[in-house]
Amino acid sequence: MSYLIGYRCTRCGLLHDPVVPQRTCRSCGGPLLAVYDIEAVRNRVVRDVFRRRGCTMWRYLELLPVSDERYVVSLGEGYTPLLRARRLGESLGLRNLLVKDEGRNPTGSFKDRPISVTVSALRELGVRSVAMPTSGNAGASLAAYGVLAGLEVHVAMPKDTPRPIYAEVSVRGVDVVLVEGLISDAGRVVADWASRYGWFDVSTMRVPYRAEGTKTMAYEVVEQLGWRAPDVVVFPTGGGEGVVGMWKGFRELLELGWVDRLPRMVVAQSEGCKPLVEAFRRGADRVEPYGGCSTVAVGIRVPKPFADTEILRAVRESGGTAVAVGENEILTSMREVASREGIFACPEGAAAFAATRRLVEEGLVDRDETVVVFNTGSGLKYVDLVLQSNPARR
Numbered sequence: 001m002s003y004l005i006g007y008r009c010t011r012c013g014l015l016h017d018p019v020v021p022q023r024t025c026r027s028c029g030g031p032l033l034a035v036y037d038i039e040a041v042r043n044r045v046v047r048d049v050f051r052r053r054g055c056t057m058w059r060y061l062e063l064l065p066v067s068d069e070r071y072v073v074s075l076g077e078g079y080t081p082l083l084r085a086r087r088l089g090e091s092l093g094l095r096n097l098l099v100k101d102e103g104r105n106p107t108g109s110f111k112d113r114p115i116s117v118t119v120s121a122l123r124e125l126g127v128r129s130v131a132m133p134t135s136g137n138a139g140a141s142l143a144a145y146g147v148l149a150g151l152e153v154h155v156a157m158p159k160d161t162p163r164p165i166y167a168e169v170s171v172r173g174v175d176v177v178l179v180e181g182l183i184s185d186a187g188r189v190v191a192d193w194a195s196r197y198g199w200f201d202v203s204t205m206r207v208p209y210r211a212e213g214t215k216t217m218a219y220e221v222v223e224q225l226g227w228r229a230p231d232v233v234v235f236p237t238g239g240g241e242g243v244v245g246m247w248k249g250f251r252e253l254l255e256l257g258w259v260d261r262l263p264r265m266v267v268a269q270s271e272g273c274k275p276l277v278e279a280f281r282r283g284a285d286r287v288e289p290y291g292g293c294s295t296v297a298v299g300i301r302v303p304k305p306f307a308d309t310e311i312l313r314a315v316r317e318s319g320g321t322a323v324a325v326g327e328n329e330i331l332t333s334m335r336e337v338a339s340r341e342g343i344f345a346c347p348e349g350a351a352a353f354a355a356t357r358r359l360v361e362e363g364l365v366d367r368d369e370t371v372v373v374f375n376t377g378s379g380l381k382y383v384d385l386v387l388q389s390n391p392a393r394r
């Protein structure tokens, strides 16, 4: 059973009802996050029970927002391996470098977590039609979980989304529209659909369910480390549900007494689209919309994340930082990770590795610290990019 109490606005604190479908705060429009009866969980749930359950993220059901397990829509998401990257660590000068490989998820990215939770929660609450703007990977997940749940699915994505990702959506037979521009332009299309046809808009951080899925990455890392938090987490960040969800997860784990400290959260972006890095440097708590966003790492090509305040708060509260890396560093890093560790990382994950190198060079991490870098998706989604940037074939 779930210990969910409701959904609280991160900006004004208003508590929202868990038994009706929620989006953003009805008073101030801010993002909502799920609240649980942590004291009851602490008293009644022993953390060792999880080990005896199935190897998906749903093993943490008590701390997820679905009350009846029969509504869970699962394709086996989560419980991805936490790999020790010895050779890459040596090259970076880190003794304890670990890779959480989210490329192993059912549709090849971590987005399966937030979408599995969202589709399950909304199915339980009786929602029939969902719509979403996406840079691609969330669309692939929504198509997969949506059809499995019997929902009507509508997706809007940029025209230049990598073709394998477009194929992942279209093969599932859902409604997909290609939009000129970026995810922000797709967002306007979906807002129009939502108001015109009443389809439930499940945009990043605009429903409280998605961050509950990403928070399971924090739970898994901690469980896989033997109930210990890492020192540093590096995550390629666009809309921020990864970082905001994980930071929430780590804080819940601390409150539960299941870890005794918190990691530093590091946001990795591309030089071609770095609104969060700039806001962090300015000491601001909102981003300026980033003009002319352009990067091969399309999953982090977000000019103005809705939850900017919450992302920046997670970075600052945790003592972390925000790092931008060049496009060439991303491509080089993809090859380096593949050739040293055998992992075909996506360009977003490669950006996180490149950012990690920067952290070491700038003395922001110690060589003995435990650093978890997220490869957020499979490189197979970006084969065209690799082939285009291939040194002459022999």
Ligand SMILES: *Cc1c(COP(=O)(O)O)cnc(C)c1O
Pocket (backbone or CB within 6 Å): 109, 111, 137, 138, 204, 236, 237, 238, 239, 240, 241, 242, 243, 299, 300, 346, 348, 349, 376, 377
């Ligand atoms: C969406 C996505 C990201 C960015 O995650 P956010 O939670 O939006 O910050 C990074 N990598 C990949 C592969 C993605 O699909």
Ligand SMILES: [Zn+2]
Pocket (backbone or CB within 6 Å): 009, 010, 011, 012, 013, 014, 025, 026, 027, 028, 029, 030
């Ligand atoms: Zn509010």
